Amino acid sequence: MKKIEIMVTGGTGLFGKAIEKISKTEIYNKYNITFLSSKDGDLCNYEETKSIFEKIKPTHVIHLAAMVGGLFKNMKCKGDFYMKNTQINNNIVECCKLYKIEKLISCLSTCIFPDKTSYPIDETMIHNGPPHCSNEGYAYAKRMIDVLNRCYKEQYKCNFTSIIPTNIYGPYDNFNIEDGHVIPGLINKCYHAKQNNTDFVIWGSGKPLRQFIYSYDLAELTMWALFNYDSCEPLILSVGEEDEISIKELAHLIAKSIEFKGNIIFDETKSDGQYKKTANNNKLKSLTDFKFTNIEEGIKETCDWYISNYEKARK
Secondary structure, three states, X not given: OOOOEEEEEOOOOHHHHHHHHHOOOOOOOOOEEEEOOHHHOOOOOHHHHHHHHHHHOOOEEEEOOOOOOOHHHHHHOHHHHHHHHHHHHHHHHHHHHHOOOOEEEEEOOHHHOOOOOOOOEOHHHOOOOXXXXXXXXXXXXXXXXXXXXXXXXXXXXXXXXXXXXXXXXXXXXXXXXXXXXXXXXXXXXXXXXXXXXXXXXXXXXXXXXXXXXXXXXXXXXXXXXXXXXXXXXXXXXXXXXXXXXXXXXXXXXXXXXXXXXOOEEEEOOOOOOOOOOOEOOHHHHHHOOOOOOOHHHHHHHHHHHHHHOOOOOEO
């Protein structure tokens, strides 16, 4: 039996760290898993990407590496988001074909779905219209992974697929207010508001709705998909529609977890971004009966991690 060697690109971030934790459990600790960081090579460079494959000799690849950022960074750097992510994705997919990787699973995002669409969104609706203009550079680059997976399966019989998580949160996230995503950014703001005895100010009205998936839940589902999901069609990994909450509700959950007692203010001069992008997880539920972590529990664990690891947390 051929030994399984798993390589995780973007392996030192929020998602990669969650997979690293899951990889130590009894189910997966029999596999050798390499977690790449930017220090291992520039995935925008094809020759450097090939060198990584030649050195590690993976049989399976979980592709998480990407240029990422929050709403305001996406709006400011659309060209960079498109070009760099397209280069990374093309190099990884081509090398997986070149080195005959048994399974490639890439990470997409719900932001790839059309802005003007019916809800809930599902896996069949990705290419039904343009994404929201605020993150079109990133979204179109990610969409092309789905196109590559289907093309490479048809032409080369490659076993490549993709997962589409909703908003991820958890320990090891990027808590930078401008570059990070909504939950870590709000945790950072709330923590400093408590420390400085100031208002907890949230950008926007607080009305937008989102589904959030705890990073350790996502890691478990990704490892499951690596060995159990072989269609090239994307698979949404998300909590149910009933678990969608508003940014306002989220802010109050964070304030409760950090024990912030001051004023919570919503700055409506700032953009809300897309109002909602509710995802349907019926396809996932038809394949597994996975139980998700309650968001209140996940937020509390994330806040506790941030406070305990404040000095080394990305911010």
